[in-house]
Amino acid sequence: MPATDDGPVSAASLPYTVLVLLVELAIGGLAMMTVFDARKQVTAGYVKAGALTVLPLAMLAGWTYLLLAPTNEVEGYALASAWLRPFGVAFGAFIVATTGHTIAAVMERQRLEVVLGAIGSVLGLVSLVVLALWLGQPAWSVGGMFLSLVAATSVLGGSLMAMLWGHWYLTSGRLPKEPMEQMSLVLLAAIVLEVVSVALGVAIPARQVPLADGAFAISLGANPAFWLRVAAGLVFPLVVTVLAWKAATIRGMMSATGLLYIALGLLLAGEVLARGLLFTTGAAV
Numbered sequence: 001m002p003a004t005d006d007g008p009v010s011a012a013s014l015p016y017t018v019l020v021l022l023v024e025l026a027i028g029g030l031a032m033m034t035v036f037d038a039r040k041q042v043t044a045g046y047v048k049a050g051a052l053t054v055l056p057l058a059m060l061a062g063w064t065y066l067l068l069a070p071t072n073e074v075e076g077y078a079l080a081s082a083w084l085r086p087f088g089v090a091f092g093a094f095i096v097a098t099t100g101h102t103i104a105a106v107m108e109r110q111r112l113e114v115v116l117g118a119i120g121s122v123l124g125l126v127s128l129v130v131l132a133l134w135l136g137q138p139a140w141s142v143g144g145m146f147l148s149l150v151a152a153t154s155v156l157g158g159s160l161m162a163m164l165w166g167h168w169y170l171t172s173g174r175l176p177k178e179p180m181e182q183m184s185l186v187l188l189a190a191i192v193l194e195v196v197s198v199a200l201g202v203a204i205p206a207r208q209v210p211l212a213d214g215a216f217a218i219s220l221g222a223n224p225a226f227w228l229r230v231a232a233g234l235v236f237p238l239v240v241t242v243l244a245w246k247a248a249t250i251r252g253m254m255s256a257t258g259l260l261y262i263a264l265g266l267l268l269a270g271e272v273l274a275r276g277l278l279f280t281t282g283a284a285v
Contacts, residue, residue, distance in 0.1 A: 012075050013279035022061035027124030028157015029054040034117030041179045044108050046168040051105040058095045076210035077279045083134035094123040138208035138282035148284040151197040154190035159264040166257030184245035191238050198285045206282030233270015237263045
C-alpha cells in the first residue's frame with residue numbers, strides 16, 4: 001500500500017503509531033504515579049484515579065497489538081518480526097501487573113500498590129526494550145530507538161500524571177504544593193532528555209531509509225513535519241512546563257494545571273509526528 005499524502009502518518013503505519021503512543025502513556029503513567037505514591041506525596045484518591053486511567057490505556061494497547069499481523073516491513077520500513085511475540089508476552093505481563101495495581105489501589109492497600117506498581121514499571125521497561133528491538137532496525141541503533149522510547153514514555157506519562165494531580169489538587173486547596181512542583185521538574189527533565197534523543201537522531205544517520213514515497217518521506221532538514229515536531233513538540237512544551245513549575249511554586253494550581261494540559265496535548269502531537277517521521281525516514285526523532 002503506498003504512503004498517503006494526507007498526513008505524516010500513513011494508513012499502514014497508523015496502528016503501529018497508535019500502539020507506541022498507548023504503550024508509552026501506560027508505562028510512563030504507572031511509573032510516575034508509583035514514584036510519588038512510594039514517597040507518600042499523593043492521596044489514595046489520586047492513585048485510584050491514576051490507576052483507572054492507566055489500566056484502560058494498557059488494555060487498549062494490548063488490543064491494538066492483537067490486531068497486528070506478523071510482517072517484516074511496513075511500506076518499506078523494516079520490522080524485526082521475531083520480536084513481535086516476545087513484545088506481546090512482556091507487555092501482557094505489564095497488563096497483569098497493572099491490573100493488580102489497580103485492584104490494590106481501589107482497595108487502598110498502599111504498600112501492595114507500590115510493590116505492584118514497581119513490578120509493573122520494571123515490566124514496562126522490559127517491554128520498551130523488546131519494542132525497540134522490534135521497531136529499531138532502520139533507526140541509527142537499537143539503543144537509540146530505546147532512548148527515544150524511554151524519553152517519550154517519560155514525557156507522556158509525566159505530563160499525564162502531573163496534569164491529573166493538578167486536577168486533584170483543585171478539589172482541595174489544603175494539599176501541599178511540593179508534589180506539583182516536583183512533578184513539573186520531573187517533566188522538565190524528561191523533555192530535556194527527549195531533546196537529547198532527538199538531537200542524536202538527527203546527527204546520526206538512519207541505518208535504513210524506508211522506500212515510502214509520501215509527502216513526509218523527504219530529508220529531515222526539508223521536512224515541515226520535523227520542524228513542527230521540534231517547535232510544537234519540544235520547544236513550546238519546554239516553555240509551558242517551566243511556566244507550570246513557576247505557577248506551582250506560588251500556588252497558582254489552576255494556572256499550572258491549564259499549562260500542563262497544553263503541554264500534554266503538544267507532547268502527544270509531537271510524538272505522533274515523531275513516529276510518523278520514524279516510519280517514513282527511519283530517523284528516531
